[in-house]
Amino acid sequence: MVTTVEAAAMLQKRGDRLFEGDGRLYSEIELAIARTDFRGLAIAAPTRVQTDDKAVVPVVLLTQHTVLRTWEVPDRYNLMLAVTDLDSGTVRARRALTSPKDDEAADAAPAPRPPKPSAAAGAGVSTKVRKLDVPVAPGRSGAIAVALIAFDQVSNTARIDLAGSSAARAAPRAISPRPAPAQGLPSYAPGRGMPKAPASGVAFTVQPSGGAADTPVVVHGAFAKVAAAQDSLPQPVSVRDNGVDRQASAVIPLTIAILGLEWKAPQLYPLAVPLYGAASIAPGQPVAGQFATGIPQLPPGQYVAYVFMDGVPYGPQPLQVK
Amino acid sequence: MPAIIPIIAAILIVVAVAVAAVLLYKALSDSRADADKCFGTNPVGSPTAGCPLKEGKVTLVELLEVVTRGDEGVVAGAGAASGKLKTHTNRADKNGAAYKQYVNLDKDVEGAPKRRPEYARYIELKARVEVQGGLPQGRNVKFTYELTKGKGRPATLTGNPAEGFGGAGGAADYTAATNAEGWTDTVKFYLSEFAGDQFKITAEAEQDPGNKKQTAAYEVWRKFWYQTTRAGTHAVPAPSTSVTAYEKVCAEMVRADEVTYAKADAPPNTFYPGWMVKNGGGDAEESVIGGHNREEFYKKFKDEADKPVKGHLIICQHQWDPHGESDLLTINVNKNPTDELSLTLDGGAWNAGVVTPALSGNLVVVGTWSRGADSGPLAAADIVIAKGRSALNRVRVKLPAGAPDPTTGPVTLQLKLAYGEFFAGESNRHQMLIKYDGVDKKFNQVVSHEFGHGFGQTPPDGKQPTALAKHPKQYTGRGGVGSHCSTDATEVADATVAGGKRYKDGTCIMFHQVNPEGCKQVFCDTCDPYLRLRDFSAITSPS
Numbered sequence: 001m002v003t004t005v006e007a008a009a010m011l012q013k014r015g016d017r018l019f020e021g022d023g024r025l026y027s028e029i030e031l032a033i034a035r036t037d038f039r040g041l042a043i044a045a046p047t048r049v050q051t052d053d054k055a056v057v058p059v060v061l062l063t064q065h066t067v068l069r070t071w072e073v074p075d076r077y078n079l080m081l082a083v084t085d086l087d088s089g090t091v092r093a094r095r096a097l098t099s100p101k102d103d104e105a106a107d108a109a110p111a112p113r114p115p116k117p118s119a120a121a122g123a124g125v126s127t128k129v130r131k132l133d134v135p136v137a138p139g140r141s142g143a144i145a146v147a148l149i150a151f152d153q154v155s156n157t158a159r160i161d162l163a164g165s166s167a168a169r170a171a172p173r174a175i176s177p178r179p180a181p182a183q184g185l186p187s188y189a190p191g192r193g194m195p196k197a198p199a200s201g202v203a204f205t206v207q208p209s210g211g212a213a214d215t216p217v218v219v220h221g222a223f224a225k226v227a228a229a230q231d232s233l234p235q236p237v238s239v240r241d242n243g244v245d246r247q248a249s250a251v252i253p254l255t256i257a258i259l260g261l262e263w264k265a266p267q268l269y270p271l272a273v274p275l276y277g278a279a280s281i282a283p284g285q286p287v288a289g290q291f292a293t294g295i296p297q298l299p300p301g302q303y304v305a306y307v308f309m310d311g312v313p314y315g316p317q318p319l320q321v322k
Numbered sequence: 323m324p325a326i327i328p329i330i331a332a333i334l335i336v337v338a339v340a341v342a343a344v345l346l347y348k349a350l351s352d353s354r355a356d357a358d359k360c361f362g363t364n365p366v367g368s369p370t371a372g373c374p375l376k377e378g379k380v381t382l383v384e385l386l387e388v389v390t391r392g393d394e395g396v397v398a399g400a401g402a403a404s405g406k407l408k409t410h411t412n413r414a415d416k417n418g419a420a421y422k423q424y425v426n427l428d429k430d431v432e433g434a435p436k437r438r439p440e441y442a443r444y445i446e447l448k449a450r451v452e453v454q455g456g457l458p459q460g461r462n463v464k465f466t467y468e469l470t471k472g473k474g475r476p477a478t479l480t481g482n483p484a485e486g487f488g489g490a491g492g493a494a495d496y497t498a499a500t501n502a503e504g505w506t507d508t509v510k511f512y513l514s515e516f517a518g519d520q521f522k523i524t525a526e527a528e529q530d531p532g533n534k535k536q537t538a539a540y541e542v543w544r545k546f547w548y549q550t551t552r553a554g555t556h557a558v559p560a561p562s563t564s565v566t567a568y569e570k571v572c573a574e575m576v577r578a579d580e581v582t583y584a585k586a587d588a589p590p591n592t593f594y595p596g597w598m599v600k601n602g603g604g605d606a607e608e609s610v611i612g613g614h615n616r617e618e619f620y621k622k623f624k625d626e627a628d629k630p631v632k633g634h635l636i637i638c639q640h641q642w643d644p645h646g647e648s649d650l651l652t653i654n655v656n657k658n659p660t661d662e663l664s665l666t667l668d669g670g671a672w673n674a675g676v677v678t679p680a681l682s683g684n685l686v687v688v689g690t691w692s693r694g695a696d697s698g699p700l701a702a703a704d705i706v707i708a709k710g711r712s713a714l715n716r717v718r719v720k721l722p723a724g725a726p727d728p729t730t731g732p733v734t735l736q737l738k739l740a741y742g743e744f745f746a747g748e749s750n751r752h753q754m755l756i757k758y759d760g761v762d763k764k765f766n767q768v769v770s771h772e773f774g775h776g777f778g779q780t781p782p783d784g785k786q787p788t789a790l791a792k793h794p795k796q797y798t799g800r801g802g803v804g805s806h807c808s809t810d811a812t813e814v815a816d817a818t819v820a821g822g823k824r825y826k827d828g829t830c831i832m833f834h835q836v837n838p839e840g841c842k843q844v845f846c847d848t849c850d851p852y853l854r855l856r857d858f859s860a861i862t863s864p865s
Contacts, residue, residue, distance in 0.1 A: 023647070027688055027738065030650040034736065067651070067664050074670025097669045099743070111673035111744070114713030117664035121716075124653030126666040267822065299815070 002038035008156045011044035011060055018044060019058040019131065026129040034127045038064050041148055041155040051164035055138040059146050059158065062129050068122030077262040078151045083134060084311035086143040087230060089253025091308050094265045096132055096148055139166035145311020151259055152304050157312045173233065173251035176272040179241035185218065186293035188274050189241045197222035197288045202254070202307045202314035208321045209297055216294025217319070219256055221307055224288040232281045239274060248274030250281045252289055255308040258319070260301055269295050378456020382463065382527040385449045385535035388508060389439040397439040400538040406450065413440055420520050420541035423513055426858040427545060432628045443490060444512045445540060449525040451504045458504030462528040465509050466495045472518025472542065472572070474851040476789040483515040483789055483855060517542045517572035517854035544858035545574040547632040551622045553609040554582040558637045558758050563766035563843045564773070567831060571845055571853040578629055581622050589618040591681050597709045598677050599640045599744070611636060611755055613643035614681040620753050633752050633773055633861055641757045642742040644681040645674065650688060654732035659706055659720040667715050667741045675714025678707045680740040688738035693726045700737065746836065749775060752861040763838035770831045770843070776861035780807045780832045780849060787855040795848045800825040802834025809846035
């Protein structure tokens, strides 16, 4: 089966023409992709964008699903565009396919979902290539990462260097939310319930509380990565985490994202996770950490959870709340 | 004897000269004393007071509203008619006993010869005195006003939005001196900008105290017009509830000439059978207006100089826009015509459909059939859109001659069609595309709502009139696009909305969602002053 990475490569090999919005080229790509068994979403973006002249980053999105999947999880109401500022680690996310007219003068009776297609019709395959314009601040420099999520499916992540004349720098990192000094959540120290850190990336679990309405959903996670220059703290910081005084030498920004079907935006819970240890951390050095935190309880329903690190969404983890 | 006569004559001449000298001396002395007395209170150069050379009984005889149409004449109604000046026009527009002053319109919208005294912020007045036993010139007349505040007028209304003589926010009174005919100069009084404020103007001559002349009340109003454009076959009611809603905030919504059109006058692809654009629709052709033809309908707006603030209600039965090309559908079929095929339109949008002919351009963007090495094109004629389809994104394909029989083995189709999306309506400044589907309450709320946006409602913080604090019920991002009012709405958790909360069941016209059963069809008490203090001089883009 053609993977997301391979599908993304099929887009990227078209070169800069891909980002000109040429409908004939997109039809040509769709016909080529339709001959493959790829299912999912893939993106391509320029590696570098000059933002002084035009403060948008063109991103080309390829989707290929069965017709049944497009009815069950329509991209129109589920596709989320997630943009990460790689300097600060801040994630912004919203629906990718929006129209300003969707809600204006909203009708009392919005259009109903069409009936489910028959099994034969649902077995058809829908293929689409479209261009999205991702706005950035005019003159912005630095780097962003872009990924798309369609509920339980995720695209590859595209990293884009922004070449602008503005040299805004991210604020120094600080641990957030602060760990519980005595006992409880959050905690960034090794402990029970923490999954084993992967070789690279984020592993995590999500546990619905099943208790009172104000009992949080608990997320345990562990991660490993190569340290970036901005991850290190200028000097170690003392912090008391669940009754133990610790020294933090680096802070890694992560973001937990919760999604339900047809939401207009994911719920985002940013974390700035300390790496404990007095030794200073050099850029390029492999590091690992963990977290346990609570997020607000959700109404009954079916959700998925992701954790973003360095612009990459890890997951999904299904979350059923009864 | 004859010698005495010259002597007597000489004596008489001397006596006469002496008497004349005495009289002349007295007259000059009186005059100088009078001048000295006046100089103390009316310094040289005073524009408002002359020095009466004669005493006399001064009577203020008339206070008039005037207008200049070539020459100056009387405006009868709030002020009296005159025995001295001809009447140019009579005021007719009243709210109860008060005469409406439409402050959002220019007096000369129809040209100076037809200057409209009831338009613009100011009215023009003059008074006249008569003097028995003296000259009328140089008599002082003081003009003042009496304010009855409109509902919800801010406690402090100062500067430009406030009333006054001589200019917006001007003086509380004005004193004018009369000329040789006893007329004062023409005095301008500026009404406030707050709709519903009433003003009576009073004049009183300094030398005729207690004899006041007063106009009837002038009330601050705004006026705008609407033109309805509709298919001749589409019966549309007058937006009477909207008219009433605007009356409550002292804005007159006036019907302009209606424009109707027949299919032959309409641009292409304006009429489709009802079933094609709405599931369960009938066979009759219905008007479909949107991105493919709206510019032609915009041209049906009659630009009338005497109706400078006019909205264009383009009424349609369906508001559709061409929206692009469907996903490429690849599917194997085994019937001819095929069963219903389901196209993914705009990522699976529910408010999208395929119609034939396409709203604009060709229906078939990509269309092929293939089996093995055989293949061929599909054309628009091969796409079957029939009454009774299960959804608007469903079509069948009738394979053309030359295509293999799919019952003997599957045939692969690839299909990409042009499609449209449908909405409740749209506004582009004064051009308002309104869907009317027979529900009058919904229609009226939409008309009121869109004009409300056009007049800057609901103002976000910082965009409200300066005399008013932040609108306490204003919101964005709790549903809808743009700025709206949450009166009586309930905030509910809704994870599908950015921010996680949404308002439901608001009752104000400016609630974000059409709510035909719950909407009170008025601007709520919170919105009321924001409308009353709003400049209605133009219809702008939605707030």
